[in-house]
Amino acid sequence: MCCSVFYAQQQPADFVNPFIGTSNYGATYPGPIAPRGMASISPFNVAGPQNKPLEKDSQWLSTPYVHENTFLTGFSQVNLSGVGCPDLGVLLLMPTTGKVETNHLKYGSVYSNEVAKTAYYSSKIDKYNVKAEFTASKRVGVSRFTFPKGQSNILLNLGVGLTNEEGGMLQVVSATEIEGMRNLGSFCYNSPEDAYPVYFVAQFSKPATKFGIWKKPAKYDGVEAQWMGYNGKTRMMDNTTKMVVGDSIGTYFTYQFDKEETVEVKIGVSYVSIANARENLQKETGNKSFDAVYKETYNEWNELLSKIKVEGGTAADKTVFYTALYHTLIHPGTLNDYNGEFPEIKTGKIGKTTGTRYTVFSLWDTYRNLHQLMSLVYPKQQSDMVKSMLEMYDENGWLPKWELNSTETFTMVGDPASIVIADTYLKGIQDFDVQKAYKAMLKGADQLENNPLRPGLEDYIEKGFVTTKNKGSVSTTQEYNASDYAISLLAKALGNKKDYQRFKNRSLSYRKLYDKDLKLLRPRTENGSFYEPFDPLSGANFEENIGFIEGNAWQYAFMVPHDITGLMKLMGGEKGFTNQLQKVFDSKQFDMANEPDIAYPYLFNYVKGEEWRSQELVQKLIKQYFQNKPDGLPGNDDTGTMSAWLVYSMMGIYPLAPGEPKYAITTPVFDSITIELDSEYYKNKKIIIEKESNNQGKIKSMELNGKEYKSYFITHDDFVNGTTLKVIQE
Amino acid sequence: MCCSVFYAQQQPADFVNPFIGTSNYGATYPGPIAPRGMASISPFNVAGPQNKPLEKDSQWLSTPYVHENTFLTGFSQVNLSGVGCPDLGVLLLMPTTGKVETNHLKYGSVYSNEVAKTAYYSSKIDKYNVKAEFTASKRVGVSRFTFPKGQSNILLNLGVGLTNEEGGMLQVVSATEIEGMRNLGSFCYNSPEDAYPVYFVAQFSKPATKFGIWKKPAKYDGVEAQWMGYNGKTRMMDNTTKMVVGDSIGTYFTYQFDKEETVEVKIGVSYVSIANARENLQKETGNKSFDAVYKETYNEWNELLSKIKVEGGTAADKTVFYTALYHTLIHPGTLNDYNGEFPEIKTGKIGKTTGTRYTVFSLWDTYRNLHQLMSLVYPKQQSDMVKSMLEMYDENGWLPKWELNSTETFTMVGDPASIVIADTYLKGIQDFDVQKAYKAMLKGADQLENNPLRPGLEDYIEKGFVTTKNKGSVSTTQEYNASDYAISLLAKALGNKKDYQRFKNRSLSYRKLYDKDLKLLRPRTENGSFYEPFDPLSGANFEENIGFIEGNAWQYAFMVPHDITGLMKLMGGEKGFTNQLQKVFDSKQFDMANEPDIAYPYLFNYVKGEEWRSQELVQKLIKQYFQNKPDGLPGNDDTGTMSAWLVYSMMGIYPLAPGEPKYAITTPVFDSITIELDSEYYKNKKIIIEKESNNQGKIKSMELNGKEYKSYFITHDDFVNGTTLKVIQE
Structure with missing residues (x-):
């Protein structure tokens, strides 16, 4: 139905494989997003001991999804793709069946039958025998759950996210709508004071039989604990339409189905307000079906990807190519709402654009x-x-x-x-x-x-280089x-x-850091002398070292693409340059995964005949x-x-x-x-x-x-x- | 100025002493409230070890203020008067000076020069040499702080309250306005799932030089803690105008004064919405000065209190009388906003009244x-x-x-x-x-x-009495x-x-519980026999006992005011009745502080000559x-x-x-x-x-x-x- 190919011939968008990059710390996610979308949906499988070692709290992990993990605790509605620090990865939507369970470690499930393609992801939630499908427009994530007969639940958990940031607000508007907000921030475990809100409105295609909000309060230690039968226990606020805030809260929408039924959930997001999230939802997806939204976003992708048409190569070549092009069209993404509003940087004001405000x-x-x-x-x-x-x-x-x-x-x-x-x-x-x-x-x-x-500009202007007093x-x-x-x-x-x-x-001032003996750039101290002791290999694999950021002396030595001729002279001409550059690869100091040296392979072009x-x-x-x-x-x-x-x-x-x-x-x-x-x-x-x-x-x-x-x-x-x-x- | 007497002659409102009931668990507070007001302001001196034993977390304490306590941590903006279970007592406003300190146990202070009268309370915050004055209209608390030269701060702390309920939302609207919300509930340590929000808007008479929100996050235990320099530490979000939610948050508004200055703060509250809180503030207090609001509320009180005019008696008699009348005009209080809206009970809907919705x-x-x-x-x-x-x-x-x-x-x-x-x-x-x-x-x-x-109706209908299977x-x-x-x-x-x-x-069915031997009412079990063992004295002083709620057999024996004639017969006529009733007083079983027996003193009227x-x-x-x-x-x-x-x-x-x-x-x-x-x-x-x-x-x-x-x-x-x-x- 929805996911048949719309075109007889394979289109660029048909070659995209969103699973590429979902392992080996690629930090991409397989779920749907529109080109440069604000909303996106990712299966969230990085919580829970079942997922160790690639578990969000047990190591530096910056992605809501890791392909080899097996335990799913929801589907996050805003996500970063290919970023090295965790942020977003919140608003976890999860279908379950039976009695409402609010602890994600208990309601989580293994899953199977994963399908990921342009603008579409689906899998089967094994524990509940629920088919979960997802698509998205620019600011709205659209989910479709196919439930078996019996009690079904849709949870929206604001208590769990990719990071340790906490705090959310929830209000059930009606049996078909929830609005709320979640705190985000502390990107790279920095600047917690810059935390910011993401607002959302969730609309359900079918009214819930029962709904409510749960809240997990902190456990209280004082004398009063003896009167608090509910101390530290998750409270179920059945059918409440009151606003609830807290560090660990969520909503449940519950259905009683007497046969297999589908429910579609649209979640509009905004970084400005709940009103804008609602308008985003209405204007972009209104009464459109899941299939209609999918088709539109697919077409948008296909049009963009078709700007480059390739012939020849294997199907796998086309897949890695178009998937790469797809991944270049996610970030920078859209910050402004449908009406043009966006939070300005630093001013605290709401700005308005007639174009796109990228972020x-x-x-x-x-x-x-x-x-x-x-x-x-x-x-x-x-x-x-x-x-x-x-x-x-x-x-x-x-x-x-x-x-x-x-x-x-x-x-x-x-x-x-x-x-x-x-x-x-x-x-x-x-x-x-x-x-x-x-x-x-x-x-x-x-x-x-x-x-x-x-920050190191004074030294740089005065001496030509930043000294080791700066990182x-x-x-x-x-x-x-x-x-x-x-x-x-x-x-x-x-x-x-x-x-x-x-x-x-x-x-050209980098030249002052050139160490003729090593034929590498080398840190210099405030008094101008080369930093001692110096190990040119130190710094690989993101190891911290003196002089280099995310790399070692080899991985930075040629990162002067604007002055390769000058560098060549320093290195004793074309031959010395070629030998030294080749040595990077021969000694396995080249790191394909790190930016400073990714242009190295092309530098032989500077030497005629090489x-x-x-x-x-x-x-x-x-x-x-x-x-x-x-x-x-x-x-x-x-x-x-x-x-x-x-x-x-x-x-x-x-x-x-x-x-x-x-x-x-x-x-x-x-x-x-x-x-x-x-x-x-x-x-x-x-x-x-x-x-x-x-x-x-x-x-x-x-x-x-x-x-x-x-x-x-x-x-x-x-x-x-x-x-x-x-x-x-x- | 503000607090001079407006009338040459002492008016009823001038006799009110709001300190009455602020000790001996009276549970009243000395701060201002309008008749049947929604907003009220109470000095909050029940937090911190300095206040033990009358400290909110170390015993059952249901009031934001206790007269003998000494350590003040703010002024709460919604309060219950004379209630035995804690609730409300939140939105703690506190003036400080010097560097912003957000821990109430650190910024708290002793105080002096307390003045409390109708619609007015003031004291000096000794630690900061700040004069704090308060008045209120029906839905708006109005504070006036007189600061010395230097840095002054006004804190609004949503992290601390009278109870263990948590969760608040804050957003600074401008250098003169804050809006937000706080969770309330779990009254009598019951029904945590019925938690509900109070919304507020705070407006300042002078724009802050600097403002911000603080948030105290939970301390995180995982591996990531090593990257979180801010783990568990209160974060200061300087000049943020972003919405922040969390279990422990607050705002600070900071001023730099080069001479003594006053700042007035108006806090409008609502149980419906922030918009209504703002409208309440505007409509009730608009541009009115502190003095003007005080005068209006004073006059409103005086008019009501003047419905009963007394002559004779001492000044103290008049004070206890008019203070008592004042205390009868606080609860039930107003639930509806200025525009008539109020949260309905159970439905989740917003109702609208043209009169007053009491709560x-x-x-x-x-x-x-x-x-x-x-x-x-x-x-x-x-x-x-x-x-x-x-x-x-x-x-x-x-x-x-x-x-x-x-x-x-x-x-x-x-x-x-x-x-x-x-x-x-x-x-x-x-x-x-x-x-x-x-x-x-x-x-x-x-x-x-x-x-x-x-809940015990079935037994009651069938047997005429509730049996001991019910409390x-x-x-x-x-x-x-x-x-x-x-x-x-x-x-x-x-x-x-x-x-x-x-x-x-x-x-008249209570008669079935009459124990002729004891001349008291006595619990009966499901099989109809009197409960054994039975101690008629057990149950005094709120001790839990079988058969009686907050009282013992003596304190309930005569609580049948509609059938004193019948009771008299059971007790063997007028003489038996009189003796037994007198015995309550003579044996010190009469409890003036508890409702079941408070009509006893009048029951001698039923016996001619007594x-x-x-x-x-x-x-x-x-x-x-x-x-x-x-x-x-x-x-x-x-x-x-x-x-x-x-x-x-x-x-x-x-x-x-x-x-x-x-x-x-x-x-x-x-x-x-x-x-x-x-x-x-x-x-x-x-x-x-x-x-x-x-x-x-x-x-x-x-x-x-x-x-x-x-x-x-x-x-x-x-x-x-x-x-x-x-x-x-x-």
Whole structure:
């Protein structure tokens, strides 16, 4: 019925496998979401001892679902995809049967028959013999439960969530509607004072026979406990329509069915108010059936995914490709309600947009490739993302760093928003206030005191590098270099020669950290000497170390893509550079799962005659790390950054130096790739990458629009203004 | 300024001393309330080890304030007066200075210079040198704090309250406004599932320099605790305007003053919604100053208290009298908002009234005298109370028993609402639907199964008495007798002779419990035999015992005021009766603080020639138990029941058999008492009780309207249609 294929031919959306990334800490979830949706539904199987070791309270776990886990305690209605810190993962909806049980560890169940595809997830809840199906529109999660005959219950538990944040409010409006709110926050176990609410309205297709709210109070120790028969016990507030708040509360809607019956539940969410959550629900899903909502969201996905059409390759190739593209279209997601309202960052005000206010900017990750992909394929979205970043600057006084639902979490290091904005502008997407953007960039780049974006700036300006008194001093220096490089490019484009030169010079200061003996970058202390003792291997696998953030000296050594020629000189020329770069891979210091080194495989393109190494490496890495299975991502998807790497790599191009509108070229996986261009931003209707392959060897020659093309780089302009880039393998 | 006396002459309201009853478990509070107000403000000094033993968590304590305690932790904005179980006592407002401290045990302070009078309370918070003043309109508490120079803070703590109920919601609307909600309930440590919300809006006369919300989260034990630097620590959410919910939260509004400054805080409350709380605040207090609100409420009190004018007696006599009258005008209080809306009982709906919806019906107490006093002096209020009771019947299916903010707590035994309604009707206050009332009474009196009002009814109907399988079997039998007697009187008035006879017969069934040997009522078991072993003294001082509720056999023996003649026969005539009754007092079994025996002192009136005993006893009890000091009530005021006893007793009349419109007469305390009658209900404009006293001995003679009056009883009709009742002492 609902889930038959609507098209005779397999469409891009049909290739998506949402299970990819749900294991190996990929941190994606298999449940439905609309493109850049606010609401999403994920099976929640990370609570309860049955799920150990991948249990939310027993290790650092940032995802509501892990594929190898078996014990399900509900379906969360707001979720983060591919994020390394836990947040959201709340509003757990759970169908049960029989007597109402409110302890999730008791009502939880194993499950089977999982199906996950674009905009749809279903499974069978074994304990209750209930079929659970889910879809979603942008701000509304839609659930459909098929219950057997007898007493059935739908629980909405606000007491359990992915994190330790607590506190919820609930009010049953009628036998078919609940409204409420849940506290969220403490992202990365930081800034608990920035906690924020998510509001919701849940509507049921059939009126409950009985409903109520449960509340689990704290256990009281005083003398009065002897009079409190209910001390610490969960209280069942049957048929209450009163507002209830507390740290551990939930609602139950109960049915008595004399035959198999289905109930659909629509849950609209909002970060502004209950009224907006209700309006979101009404305007987006109104009286639409589950099937109708599914079809609409499927179509929306298919349209977006179809912007890139591929031919050739295996079905598995297409699946990993379109799933990766799907994963790049989740975050940044929508923050504003249907009526345009959204919580501003820091001001406490409710703002209003006529476009889209985006949220979840994991910029330390995404500045490297994801936004570049958006600029190429979805420039309107990218433009709106830049506008959202500028709104944040207006509201908060600073460009975002790691923004989450209008809280600035200041996670990670560097000043990545400048790079994203410069890169966007330099690719010709310029329908935003670039002067304001430039001013915002300068503030982050130049304000010495109380600068939350660049806390080590004083040392950096004075000495050229951040010293070891700051955490991750080398990494941070490199990040500032990268930002400064992007700013220099924008300054040049805006005709500001002085700033161009100033920031270009600043962008090269990493050179002062180069240790000739090690041929690596090395932390320096406040007095200028290299930090001792120094182990270049220390820091791999997210181990904490001096000088580097989430990586070691090898994984950062080449992270100066804007100055590879300069680095080459430091390393003694092309040969020294090639040897040292190859050593990263040979000594297994390359980490596919971590951003600082993900561009390394392409760097051989800088050495004439060594480009084949990039071609071979990229092909190998794709095959090794990106597969059509739950652990088919190398690690955390980082809000689509890993996926964006894959999408580019499978197309045979990669944006090397963020900010610089230029791609490296390697061998595409597919025989033909057609990117449909947005006519509002690009002259050409489409561009085609073709592969002519004989023995699948290294690239023999290339043609651009039928003419021989010698370089292994191509500028964004040449690329989008060309028609066909043909890559001919030996 | 505010607190100077507005009138040259001392007005009734000037005599009120709200400290009376704030010790000796009187359970009144000294802070301001408007007549039958929804909002009230009480200093809250029952938290913290400094206050032991009278500390809320270390013993059964039902009041936010105890006079002998010394450690203040705030000012609660909704409170119960003279109630034996804790509830309300929340929304603790507290002025502090210096750095914000959110732990009430740390920010608490001793205090001095307490002033309490009608509609006004003030004290100095010693730790901070802050003067705190309070007044209230019906639904709005108004506070005025005079701060010294420097940082000042106003805290509103939702984490602490009189009971162990938890859970609140807070949102700062602006630098001058907060809105929120607090869970309440579990009255008498019962029915936690009936918890209900109180909503509020707080407005400040000056914008805060800084504000925020604090939240104390539960301490987390899992592995994640190592990453949670904030684990279990109170978090300060500075300047947040986001909604926050949780079990332990509060707000702080902070000021920087360069000289002494005052800030006024208005807190509107509602049991319906935040919007209604805001409207209550606006409509009642709008832009009015503290002084203006105080003056209005003072005037409202003075007008009501002036319905009874007394002459003669000492100033202390007037103080205890008018304070008692004041205490009878607090509960039942107003439940509906300014716009008429109120939460219905049980239905979950929001009802709307054009009059007043009353709440806090402690009917087991108040049926004995308080409602009779209301019928006499404030018949419109009494009529509205009956209407409220009938609304409850419409909503809940049953007349109320112990109703609290539209929750039926079913505390105590018996079916007292029938008595109140019958008594009201038989006094000529008949502007309510008596047919509905009668139907409601019959349901309570006759429905054998699932009858929450009369759970022991089956035995009672079959055997004439409740057996020991039910708690308090003798007491309950007597209560049912009392109700049945009232119903019989109403049946008669409505012309239903059959019911009249039926219920009259039922009302005498207590006789079956009479133990001729003991000359007391005694519990009987299911097989009909007297319960063994039996100690007639057991049960005093609220000790649990077989057969009796809050009392022993002596304290219940004469609680059949409708059948004293019958009882007299059982006891062997007038002499036996008189001896046995006198024995209660001589053996110190009389408990002035407990309802079952409070009419005993008047029962000597039934024996010709023995009336002097009543006169002497009543005078003695007044002097002994009712004094102008904090422990000047004999015990819990029981929502004004003790006070109503005093008002009547000081006037020299007392309504003996609830339901029967008749008073016993003793010696008034005052030389002259003028009761202004409500012309909507009574023909006469006023009635006067005069005392002509020579040696203050027993009553020599009486005159009604100048004619000799022989009886020591007077019917309600004769009383209100007379003009002057003159009592002449020997």
